[in-house]
Amino acid sequence: MNFLEEKILSDGIVKPGNILKIDNFLNHQLDIEIIRHIAYELRLRFEGSKLNKILTIEASGIAIATMLGLACEVPVVFAKKGQTANSTDDKYVSHAYSFTHKRMNDVFVSKPYLHPTDKVLIVDDFLADGQAAHALIDIVKQAGAEVVGIGIAVEKGQQKGGDTLRKEGYWLESIAIIEEMDADTQTIRFRGQEPAHLRQNGTAELS
């Protein structure tokens, strides 16, 4: 079991509706050592990819992307979400459904920040159905740049995003892949492993 799977078992909580709550270290409070470890693991996994730019999407991908940019010494771009109608700047625009806000969001990157010569690693904290990843891929393609890979902290393997991206031929690395989880028994099964109990040491719901 790797460091991130261990951390999920230690500090995460499974909530009804197939929700893994790990916002005590990944996407609300940030455990900087874990974020750094995620970044170093992604750097290792994409060694040889010749990436020269990291692309993520606001907001919770930014911490991992920043730390990875530091580790790889390349610039980071974060795609913005929302409505672009009022803006006059030239942008690459795609679309992704937001489960949080229950609507389609524009996802966009200003044109000067992606070039045809860029070899882009797409990074995010979560991968579920792959809406955000596909929007970012679309944007990279619009720029005529190359997607060298997709680096994810936590993939929800029950949803189809990850396996679709693999079938499409993308080099996808997810540090933890959740195959099943159960709120009643507080168990998680990671890909390739036996089910394990969460220990709920985290403060997510306990204070």
Add this chain to the structure above:
Amino acid sequence: MNFLEEKILSDGIVKPGNILKIDNFLNHQLDIEIIRHIAYELRLRFEGSKLNKILTIEASGIAIATMLGLACEVPVVFAKKGQTANSTDDKYVSHAYSFTHKRMNDVFVSKPYLHPTDKVLIVDDFLADGQAAHALIDIVKQAGAEVVGIGIAVEKGQQKGGDTLRKEGYWLESIAIIEEMDADTQTIRFRGQEPAHLRQNGTAELS
């Protein structure tokens, strides 16, 4: 002139409507060396503050906060924006007007991530009228925690946010304070300095 003022002169552009466009290194594309330099400068300025937590607000504060969390070895919390109505979690909620979206946003932090014992440094990329900073201060106070200071990359000194916070007694450090800027002549006057011309080496609008 410090490193951030130099970077603004080198890569920034003044646009009509008193807008400083520096999204080529600070809040869309991230120049990781500059972000790291900002974080180290803030660590230096708040030495002795005994901070044990960094609080910022999504999205563009996250990169600086992450790098500062790494430098100071403390956890980072980023406040979320949007509507909280659908959530059942306990949150500290405040409000700030979004000039980008032209509406009042809820700003919130889940209660487990701020404690009465916390000594919080509030961090953001920009300070203009101080709406976001005041919302974050309000949230820290709701938690019974202490605001030890407010660390900002770029303060727009023509607007009142910074001077109001100083009058209120907060320890505010802004690395670059813009007193005046002019889109026609592409000049900026930083606080305490003579006006200087932007060199427009950045790619913000030029490619």
